[in-house]
Amino acid sequence: MVRILSSILDFLAPKLCPGCGRALLSAEEEMCADCLDECATLPERRCPRCGGPADGxxxxxxxxxxxxDDRPWKLAVSAFPFEGKARHWIHEFKYRGGLHLAPFLAERLADAWRTYGGNEPLDGIVPVPLHWFRRLTRGYNQTDVLAGLLGRRLGLPKIPCLRRTRRTRQQARMNKEERRRNVRHAFACRTSPAGRRLLLLDDVFTTGSTLKAATEALLDGGASSVSVLTIARDL
Ligand SMILES: [Zn+2]
Ligand SMILES: [Zn+2]
Incomplete structure (x- = not known):
């Protein structure tokens, strides 16, 4: 009965591809075949520490x-290379209210973690926070939304224990040293993460400066381990 109802519903209001908006065919589950084809993938053999290609x-x-010293976390895993379609989706998701992409991204993140996160035991997911002012002007923190959806897929609670201590400048055009200075001491713990094994969630791994600052704040707060998961990885 439920199945009949759901096919009638699909017929009346077909599910749309979150990538391009066209109606999904019955064989397509979460994204259309064209979008998936255009989506680049990361190499299969990866460095466990940064999620980039293994090179030796x-x-x-x-x-x-x-x-x-600049990579104080245990493992880093990403779902996509930061280029092409994935780059476009992240931009939509981050700045243009593209929340319809969230379930698809959460699914890909869960897959990437199950494949490359090993059997790393975890207690919860920590979204990298926005400064309250940026959150106010944007209306939501995309990473926070994603952490909730990912948590449901991995059976882990969201633990929003970090806060931004100050507003940092947008980093898109900064080099590594500028980024490092920009985010130094930019995070602190709101609630204690003591003894917890945490998965830190962010959108893009670029130089790792933001992830380093956030990881250090968690470790300073007593977290027993921190690993990192990002939607995309700059190569
Ligand atoms: Zn599509
Ligand atoms: Zn590496």
């Missing part, structure tokens, strides 16, 4: 070995 015989890539 060692487990960790050269960049991670060089930047050991």
């Amino acid at each position: 015989l060692l487990d960790e890539c050269r960049q991670c070995q060089l930047e050991d």
Whole structure:
């Protein structure tokens, strides 16, 4: 009965592709085949520490070995490379109220974590917070919304224990050193994460400066481990 009802509903109001808005065919589940085709993927063999391509015989890539202190988390996993379709979707999701993309992105994030997160035990998901002023002008924190949907898929609670201590400038055009200065001490704990094993969620892994600052705040607050999950990874 439920199935009949749901096919009648599909017929009356077909599910739309969150990527391009066209009606999904019955074989297409969450996104149309065209959008999926155009969506680039990350290499299968990845560095566990940064989620980028593995580049040698060692487990960790050269960049991670060089930047050991700048990557204080345990594992980093991303769902997409930050280019093409994924880049466009993140932009929509972040700045244009593209919340309809959230379930699809949460599904891809859950998949990426199940595949590359190993069997890392976790206690909860921490969304990287926006400064209250930015949140007010944007109306929502996209990462917060995503953390809730992802949590349901992974069976983990959202633990919004971080806050921004000050407003930071937009980083899109900054180099690594500028980003590092921009976000230094930009986060603090609102509630104690002591003893928790946490998964920090953000939209894009670029230089890792924001993720580093947020991870350090959690570790300073007593978190027992922090791993990182982002929608996309700059390559
Ligand atoms: Zn589409
Ligand atoms: Zn690496």
